Each structure stands twice: as structure tokens, then as C-alpha cells.
Amino acid sequence: MMLVTGKEILDKAHKEGYAVGAFNVNNMEILQAVIAAAEEEKAPVIIQTSEGAIKYAGIDYLSTLVRLAAEKATVPVALHLDHGTTFETIIGCIRNGWTSVMIDGSHHPLEENIAVTNEVIKIAHACGVSVEAELGRLGGVEDNISVDEKDARLTHPDEAVKFVKETGVDSLAIAIGTAHGKYKGEPKLDFERLTTIKNLLNIPIVLHGASGVPEDAIQKAVSLGVNKINIDTDVRVAFTEGVKSVIVNKPEEYDPRKICGPAKDEMKKVVKAKMKLFGCSGKA
């Protein structure tokens, strides 16, 4: 199949009430593990690359690898830029075949976030590429922070309405208490805020920092309208555990295929479990 747009995958998820996994990919092994999982689960999938991934592997390598993976796949695959911050990277991705881009202007004040998002949308939409934006600051919401402080970080429903009205963005990443990377304590999600925002916006909602979030919280977030769930850390950990198991149990091994093979199996298991949890298994 040809690569499909992020919008095509997410609009269906929004309409039918499930979430699609968006997995960060930095090399061939991670990509193959994610695609194999999607095939076995008959799930649509979003392959996403950060600016760091592009720096590590090269925009041409990633573009060629993911396009090939999509063409060979029997399930819909979109190629998405995760946390795009510069105009140059975003245009580079559009020129190299990405079918979806994120412009992360969440660190800017509202008006500036709207302005940079609109600059990207104008070009991306003219090229048939979907756009995700972010409003609010990701980061754990610990019990000891004040209500005001919490409110300042998490996405404000009125601002979200203004943002979507003034940009026409295809999907919106919101801050409801998740954080990137490994959690120290258990993350607490603001489900009331999610419900309010979803009802007001009625567009696909994106959850970042979903690794390590308890399964029941993920299920609840999906039932309340999250349609794209970003996973990086849990797959990184699976890769590393797979590599470690070989190094520890067979220290004399030096064939990279025998070291990366078990890592691929570990990653595939994790990705399949996420797809089942998100409700996208069988939705291809």
C-alpha cells in the first residue's frame, strides 16, 4: 500500500472511537518490529520520526525505509514527523514524502503558537500533508503542585477552542498530566479536562508521553476521545532488554543479527500489546 496521511488514519479512529499507536522509529530494526506487529494485529499504524531520529539515521534513509515498509504492508501506514520545531525540518519532511507533520509550538505564547502552526498548515495542506499541533506543556502533575500551577501547564479548554478555530489543525496534542520518558511516580491524568476538550473540539486528540501510563488510564483516555497515542520509551526499553538478554546470557556472541534479533522480538511483543490496548487491532 502507498503511505496514507495521518488525517486518513485519525479521522477514522475519531469517528469509530479508538486510538492508533504512533511509534518512534530510529532504525530498521525498530521499524520492522512495529510493522510486523501492525500486520499481525491487522492494525493501522503511524510511524513517527523525531528531529533527533532524522539527525541519527538521515532523512533519506528514513524516508526510503518507511516508504518501502508501507508499500510491502497490507495495513495502512502513515509517516509522521514528531515534535517538528523548525521550518526547515518540516519542509524537508514534506519534500521527502512524510504524509503528516507535527509543528510543536507549545513553548510559545498562544498567539505565536497559532501563527507558527498556520505557517506550516498553509504549506502542508497544499501538499496533502496532515498537521498535528500541541497546546499546553507536557510534564507530570505531581500531587504537591498548586491548582493554579497545574492549570497553567495543562491545556486550557477555551484556548483549545480558539486554537482549533484559528488554525483548522487536523489533530491536537493536549497536556493532561503525562510526561515524556520514564515516570518516577504514577502519572495522574486529568480526565475531566480531556472530556471537556474533546466535547468542545470534536477532532482527533493526541496523547504524548504514554509509555508507563497504567493500562486502565490508557483505556479510559481512549474511551474519552484520545485517537493517537505516542509511544517511544517502552519500545526503547524493550529493545535494550532484548540486547541485554543476549549480552548477559551469551557473552561470547558477536553477530549483530543474533543481538538485534531478540530485541526485535521484544519490541514486537510490546507494540502488539499496545495496539490491543488502544483498540486499533483489527481496524486496518
Ligand code: G3H
Ligand atoms: O517526544 C520525544 C520522543 O520520545 C523522541 O525523542 O528526540 O530523543 O528522538 P528523541
Ligand code: 13P
Ligand atoms: P514516551 O517516550 O513517554 O512514550 O513519549 C513518546 C512521545 O510522546 C513522542 O512524541
Ligand code: ZN
Ligand atoms: Zn511527544
